[in-house]
Amino acid sequence: MVASFDTHLFWEALSSRPYWHGALLAFELTCATLGAASVLAFFLALGALSKSRPLRGAVLVYNWLFRAIPTLLLLLFVWNGLPQLWGVFTGNWYTAFLAAFIALSLNEAAYMSEIIRAGLMSVDPGQELAGRALGMTRARILRRVVVPQAIRIIIPPTANEFITLLKLTSLASVISLYELLGAATVRANQNFAFLEAYSAAAVYYLGIVSVLMLLQAQLERRFTWRSGARRRRLAPAPAMSSHEAR
Amino acid sequence: MNEALLRADGVSKSYDGLDVLHGVTFEVGRGEVKVVIGPSGSGKSTLLRCLALLEPVDAGEVWLDGVRLSGVREKELAQHRSEVGMVFQRFNLFQNMTALANVMCGLVEVRRLKKAEARERALEFLARVGLRDKANSYPDELSGGQQQRVAIARALVMRPKAMLFDEPTSALDVELVREVLDVMENLARDGMTMVVVSHELRFAHHVASSILMMDEGRIIEEAPPEQFFSSPSHERTKRFLALVE
Secondary structure, three states: OOOOOOHHHHHHHHOOHHHHHHHHHHHHHHHHHHHHHHHHHHHHHHHHHOOOHHHHHHHHHHHHHHHHOOHHHHHHHHHHHHHHHOHHHHOOOOOHHHHHHHHHHHHHHHHHHHHHHHHHHHOOHHHHHHHHHHOOOHHHHHHHHHHHHHHHHHHHHHHHHHHHHHHHHHHHHHHOOOOHHHHHHHHHHHHOOHHHHHHHHHHHHHHHHHHHHHHHHHHHHHOOOOOOOOOOOOOOOOOOOOOOOO | OOOEEEEEEEEEEEEOOEEEEEEEEEEEEOOOEEEEEOOOOOOHHHHHHHHOOOOOOOEEEEEEOOEEOOOOOHHHHHHHHOOEEEEOOOOOOOOOOOHHHHHHHHHHHOOOOOHHHHHHHHHHHHHHOOOHHHOOOOHHHOOHHHHHHHHHHHHHOOOOOEEEEEOOOOOOOHHHHHHHHHHHHHHHHOOOEEEEEOOOHHHHHHHOOEEEEEEOOEEEEEEOHHHHHHOOOOHHHHHHHHHHO
């Protein structure tokens, strides 16, 4: 048989509205999820590192629960189960996007909390000690000293999580959210041009991940503390005079 | 005699059932320099951390400038900590900040100074330790001696009532020790109240008002340098001095 890749069908798929929409949806869902999950995970990580036993226990239970439950099951539970549990979730406002966002965020927060915890623990305890000796409060030390240094450690695994999440969003097609892979499947089933339909989808995934990797490199540079490696956030001190407007 | 500026009164401290300090009583008067020596594990660093209000004491009291600070709650303690400067063996400069930002940090975050004013003062103190031209370098780009001088500037800029040094030169290469000791000697000459844990005996000889020997969580001897070195009264001190020299 002759190779039968039809470039015309490929371009058609690539430039079609459902693809563009699907990709945008997948990207938005990934960003929203990772954002919400990171915030939740930050507090989970603080809980895991706190002196309070009950708090540590609560975080342990959360992480155990949401790492054990398969993402797909959680997705179906949140979409189909929650409305049966609480009437409020039967309203029109409860969209598939929202359900996917909730399910993926709950799931992702458990993973991110471990990443953030590892990041916070990687910061030399001497940094906090020095902050305390200066008279800084714990919250300020966390914000000005510990978190910025932890971020450097957290960036690479978080980029991994972003990519994993991007792919996980395709699960949302089971709750009728037509993201990228959903759009590709629909198209392939219409004209049986599987090769072209899936290749076009792959191009979008490649595109999104490329952008992410550029962003990652940029962020990593920003969180490296050598004067040559990054743009300074503080304006450089004047060579001799001590006048400074800022 | 005037009242002690910084005083530990019968301070005991243990970690996980291990007694590190046994009812240590110690004081340093305004403008005095006390050098603490002793074998590792004798409680020198712990004593310093108690004086810096970084560790709650199990028993006894810590007084700063006539105010009793042991038992004060964490929130208020933070403010008092800024009245005592602390310099660590491993410098502990904030890795994510330039030398200038390190020195500014306490002024901005604790003293709530405006950035411009903090910056001016920070530059002034960097100049005092001879590092005005390194203001924009990150700790990673500085030598150990330079880092320690920045750390001293970071503590000094808060205008502390006393400065505590925890083995400030023992993490340094030999040729970098001098520059740090010079800064400390200048400080002492300017009348700063200092407690220094260090085995730099020459420094102790030159600068100290008195030298203390610690062993097994107790201060076993205190004397002015001349007397301390020429005729130590304690057998343990003699053996230790023989080892250090």
